[in-house]
Amino acid sequence: MSSAETSDALVISSDPLHPANLIPELCRSFYKLGWVTGTGGGICIRVGDKVFIAPSGVQKERIEPIHIFVLPYPQVAPSPHTDRVFLRRPAMNLKESACTPLFWNSFDLRNAGSCIHTHSQHAVMATLLWDGPVFTISHQEMIKGVRIAGTGAALSYLDTLELPIIENTPNEEDLKDSMAEAMVKYPNAAGVLVRRHGVYVWGTDWEKAKTQTECLDYLFEIGVKMKLAGVPTVLN
Amino acid sequence: MSSAETSDALVISSDPLHPANLIPELCRSFYKLGWVTGTGGGICIRVGDKVFIAPSGVQKERIEPIHIFVLPYPQVAPSPHTDRVFLRRPAMNLKESACTPLFWNSFDLRNAGSCIHTHSQHAVMATLLWDGPVFTISHQEMIKGVRIAGTGAALSYLDTLELPIIENTPNEEDLKDSMAEAMVKYPNAAGVLVRRHGVYVWGTDWEKAKTQTECLDYLFEIGVKMKLAGVPTVLN
Amino acid sequence: MSSAETSDALVISSDPLHPANLIPELCRSFYKLGWVTGTGGGICIRVGDKVFIAPSGVQKERIEPIHIFVLPYPQVAPSPHTDRVFLRRPAMNLKESACTPLFWNSFDLRNAGSCIHTHSQHAVMATLLWDGPVFTISHQEMIKGVRIAGTGAALSYLDTLELPIIENTPNEEDLKDSMAEAMVKYPNAAGVLVRRHGVYVWGTDWEKAKTQTECLDYLFEIGVKMKLAGVPTVLN
Amino acid sequence: MSSAETSDALVISSDPLHPANLIPELCRSFYKLGWVTGTGGGICIRVGDKVFIAPSGVQKERIEPIHIFVLPYPQVAPSPHTDRVFLRRPAMNLKESACTPLFWNSFDLRNAGSCIHTHSQHAVMATLLWDGPVFTISHQEMIKGVRIAGTGAALSYLDTLELPIIENTPNEEDLKDSMAEAMVKYPNAAGVLVRRHGVYVWGTDWEKAKTQTECLDYLFEIGVKMKLAGVPTVLN
Numbered sequence: 001m002s003s004a005e006t007s008d009a010l011v012i013s014s015d016p017l018h019p020a021n022l023i024p025e026l027c028r029s030f031y032k033l034g035w036v037t038g039t040g041g042g043i044c045i046r047v048g049d050k051v052f053i054a055p056s057g058v059q060k061e062r063i064e065p066i067h068i069f070v071l072p073y074p075q076v077a078p079s080p081h082t083d084r085v086f087l088r089r090p091a092m093n094l095k096e097s098a099c100t101p102l103f104w105n106s107f108d109l110r111n112a113g114s115c116i117h118t119h120s121q122h123a124v125m126a127t128l129l130w131d132g133p134v135f136t137i138s139h140q141e142m143i144k145g146v147r148i149a150g151t152g153a154a155l156s157y158l159d160t161l162e163l164p165i166i167e168n169t170p171n172e173e174d175l176k177d178s179m180a181e182a183m184v185k186y187p188n189a190a191g192v193l194v195r196r197h198g199v200y201v202w203g204t205d206w207e208k209a210k211t212q213t214e215c216l217d218y219l220f221e222i223g224v225k226m227k228l229a230g231v232p233t234v235l236n
Numbered sequence: 237m238s239s240a241e242t243s244d245a246l247v248i249s250s251d252p253l254h255p256a257n258l259i260p261e262l263c264r265s266f267y268k269l270g271w272v273t274g275t276g277g278g279i280c281i282r283v284g285d286k287v288f289i290a291p292s293g294v295q296k297e298r299i300e301p302i303h304i305f306v307l308p309y310p311q312v313a314p315s316p317h318t319d320r321v322f323l324r325r326p327a328m329n330l331k332e333s334a335c336t337p338l339f340w341n342s343f344d345l346r347n348a349g350s351c352i353h354t355h356s357q358h359a360v361m362a363t364l365l366w367d368g369p370v371f372t373i374s375h376q377e378m379i380k381g382v383r384i385a386g387t388g389a390a391l392s393y394l395d396t397l398e399l400p401i402i403e404n405t406p407n408e409e410d411l412k413d414s415m416a417e418a419m420v421k422y423p424n425a426a427g428v429l430v431r432r433h434g435v436y437v438w439g440t441d442w443e444k445a446k447t448q449t450e451c452l453d454y455l456f457e458i459g460v461k462m463k464l465a466g467v468p469t470v471l472n
Numbered sequence: 473m474s475s476a477e478t479s480d481a482l483v484i485s486s487d488p489l490h491p492a493n494l495i496p497e498l499c500r501s502f503y504k505l506g507w508v509t510g511t512g513g514g515i516c517i518r519v520g521d522k523v524f525i526a527p528s529g530v531q532k533e534r535i536e537p538i539h540i541f542v543l544p545y546p547q548v549a550p551s552p553h554t555d556r557v558f559l560r561r562p563a564m565n566l567k568e569s570a571c572t573p574l575f576w577n578s579f580d581l582r583n584a585g586s587c588i589h590t591h592s593q594h595a596v597m598a599t600l601l602w603d604g605p606v607f608t609i610s611h612q613e614m615i616k617g618v619r620i621a622g623t624g625a626a627l628s629y630l631d632t633l634e635l636p637i638i639e640n641t642p643n644e645e646d647l648k649d650s651m652a653e654a655m656v657k658y659p660n661a662a663g664v665l666v667r668r669h670g671v672y673v674w675g676t677d678w679e680k681a682k683t684q685t686e687c688l689d690y691l692f693e694i695g696v697k698m699k700l701a702g703v704p705t706v707l708n
Numbered sequence: 709m710s711s712a713e714t715s716d717a718l719v720i721s722s723d724p725l726h727p728a729n730l731i732p733e734l735c736r737s738f739y740k741l742g743w744v745t746g747t748g749g750g751i752c753i754r755v756g757d758k759v760f761i762a763p764s765g766v767q768k769e770r771i772e773p774i775h776i777f778v779l780p781y782p783q784v785a786p787s788p789h790t791d792r793v794f795l796r797r798p799a800m801n802l803k804e805s806a807c808t809p810l811f812w813n814s815f816d817l818r819n820a821g822s823c824i825h826t827h828s829q830h831a832v833m834a835t836l837l838w839d840g841p842v843f844t845i846s847h848q849e850m851i852k853g854v855r856i857a858g859t860g861a862a863l864s865y866l867d868t869l870e871l872p873i874i875e876n877t878p879n880e881e882d883l884k885d886s887m888a889e890a891m892v893k894y895p896n897a898a899g900v901l902v903r904r905h906g907v908y909v910w911g912t913d914w915e916k917a918k919t920q921t922e923c924l925d926y927l928f929e930i931g932v933k934m935k936l937a938g939v940p941t942v943l944n
Binding site: 375376377378381392393394443446447448450451453454457458461462465467 | 509511531591593596597600601640641666668669670700
């Protein structure tokens with residue numbers, strides 16, 4: 001690792017809206033929502049050609065700016081012959097989030113500026129009660145807070161929200177291809193559910209990724225409540 | 237926009253009870269209650285001839301006083317020929333809350349000093365399990381925290397609480413007429429539920445609007461629990 | 473009101489454990505637990521011959537020390553011919569908590585040093601699912617956190633917890649006699665449930681009142697969950 | 709008690725990661741999760757030959773560093789003829805946590821560096837709905853956050869998580885032998901559930917004990933939800 005790579009310059013800022021400050025703050029907030037307990041889940045932020053990503057396997061509510069990785073964008077996926085490229089790595093024994101290739105899908109396929117991954121139980125319960133390949137719900141005001149493809153125009157109250165559900169894999173990285181396939185097959189979806197695991201949601205920036213994750217999590221939660229109460233979740 | 241309109245004088249105050257300070261604080265608190273996630277919901281405060289309103293489509297838990305709109309009261313509803321009038325607008329690319337015409341109903345029809353809109357799941361579940369035009373519950377202590385018409389005397393424990401439920405519309409503004417009709421038809425109701433959407437609650441001031449919203453949200457929540465448990469929600 | 477009665481000396485202290493500081497702090501904490509929303513519920517603390525009580529009908533999470541009433545103990549119950557006696561009243565248009573006569577029961581009949589009243593939905597749901605005159609649960613570790621009569625020795629894991637349930641009345645003050653009767657009839661109970669309303673719990677001091685309220689609220693919550701899941705709540 | 713034993717030197721530190729600072733901070737956080745209400749539950753931390761333990765029967769969210777006990781490790785279990793040995797005791801009328809012998813099991817049998825005990829309702833409900841001697845769940849991403857034996861390698865998504873359930877006893881100390889037996893019988897388990905009581909979870913350090921407790925609590929919660937919704941909790 002070069003000394004440049006361990007420099008703190010890319011992650012130390014007095015601006016509370018700097019990605020390296022936002023990621024720790026948002027992760028603390030997500031922890032309180034039950035989205036990132038037990039080291040799971042997280043958020044990445046891309047600003048132009050720089051991607052800010054949290055470490056893997058750490059308590060997400062205790063991340064500090066100096067723990068943040070910075071990667072150049074674009075770059076080809078790492079392979080047996082090529083390593084992932086970094087602009088900055090923490091000077092500790094840390095590894096970048098295992099979600100990195102999944103976050104990359106949102107950049108490559110949707111030009112997203114931020115992607116959030118949660119282990120919310122509402123998302124997981126939705127994948128258990130909707131046992132097919134897609135979660136659907138209609139006629140809920142919160143649908144209006146979700147955008148077409150996550151980065152387009154807002155959905156209407158009259159639109160039926162559809163979110164693909166992919167099957168989980170033992171290694172998080174191995175979700176990359178099936179997530180990409182689902183994004184191609186469901187070009188209007190603002191996220192991808194992973195059965196028995198959680199959800200990925202993206203947006204053009206961190207605000208839109210966060211508010212859409214909130215709307216979708218709300219829809220998973222109320223969808224599950226409705227289904228358990230015997231209320232239809234899609235109206236014709 | 238005139239320079240007067242962008243002045244901060246109407247929204248900058250060292251008094252924590254100034255409406256432009258209260259709205260951000262209360263929205264942070266409402267966010268923790270799950271009432272205003274995903275940019276939805278909010279609160280407006282009217283002090284005499286001035287109405288303080290938050291922007292539309294922003295994270296409600298991150299509003300700052302400088303984001304607040306100030307409107308003169310009374311004023312006629314905007315039409316294709318007349319624009320809404322402002323005393324102060326944020327010097328940013330923001331739009332006033334889409335709830336503005338609904339909040340106005342509470343001023344015009346009830347002389348309210350504050351109106352709260354939530355997307356609480358308890359409210360939405362209540363509108364799904366009470367599928368007629370009104371939510372009713374009786375014999376709950378928290379009914380005593382709700383006032384006749386939202387601005388009158390407190391209800392008694394022996395009163396049956398009734399809250400009209402109106403049908404949702406694709407555009408929030410289009411709820412104005414049906415909400416007003418419901419307020420005329422149910423003159424004693426302290427709020428109006430919107431099916432698959434949320435609730436509007438008002439009071440003579442922000443304290444009474446807030447505490448009544450808390451009482452009603454409690455009643456929606458326990459009403460839903462009772463109904464799902466097979467316990468009657470209205471006693472004779 | 474004499475000037476002595478409006479003096480702040482009895483409620484202003486730099487000691488965070490002074491009752492006039494504790495009551496606001498604890499009420500903020502109870503608000504987060506859903507025990508005192510909508511102005512309902514609260515806590516009183518008695519230190520020897522002085523009783524500290526919050527006002528009625530105010531937002532409990534926003535109480536300040538200067539809002540606290542101080543009453544001498546003992547004193548006879550107010551009647552048409554005698555008023556309640558105060559050592560200190562807030563210099564505002566406030567009334568002492570409507571729970572005052574109920575709190576007094578805990579002092580007179582149990583020599584309690586603190587009494588807590590909540591509108592917790594777990595308590596209310598327990599009074600709906602246990603439709604007789606008593607809530608019972610056995611074989612739960614948290615029973616050990618409750619004391620005989622609220623002020624005696626701790627219950628054992630092998631004891632069945634019994635808490636009387638009285639019927640609600642339109643005026644909170646009118647619960648005084650039926651609460652006292654229940655306390656006589658169930659001399660070992662650490663609290664009294666009020667159907668469709670909430671619970672009163674007391675202890676020798678504020679810590680023991682608070683921790684017992686936590687244990688009982690836990691038992692109401694898990695008792696309701698067990699009953700809804702078809703799990704017996706009392707073992708032989 | 710010698711003066712050395714009441715010295716504050718072992719528990720006063722400006723390092724926020726010192727065990728005597730961490731225990732109070734973590735207990736406040738656990739309180740918000742509902743794990744340690746009513747004085748129940750807690751966490752101990754062992755650093756080499758020193759064990760830091762909270763007092764018994766106190767409000768866990770209000771512990772201060774000066775309340776912490778420090779014990780030498782290893783030491784033989786106290787008996788009618790030998791007392792427990794301390795390096796430091798609070799200069800107050802406090803007793804060490806009743807969980808001490810249970811925490812000791814995790815040190816002696818797993819070489820743990822930290823052990824957490826919660827009264828989480830999710831744990832208790834799991835022991836009621838899994839009425840045999842073991843809680844099992846499979847095919848949940850959060851299983852990957854749990855380690856073999858609590859201190860070994862991480863489980864795979866394809867592993868079925870198994871946690872033994874022992875029967876509760878009136879005195880917490882009396883769980884020592886049955887907990888130790890369960891740890892021998894289930895050598896891969898990262899914790900032990902206690903029916904109608906809660907759970908013990910350990911790890912090589914406080915971070916791993918905490919994140920594993922979060923993962924297990926998540927699995928108890930979603931397992932209970934799945935069972936109540938009729939969804940199988942173990943797949944073949």
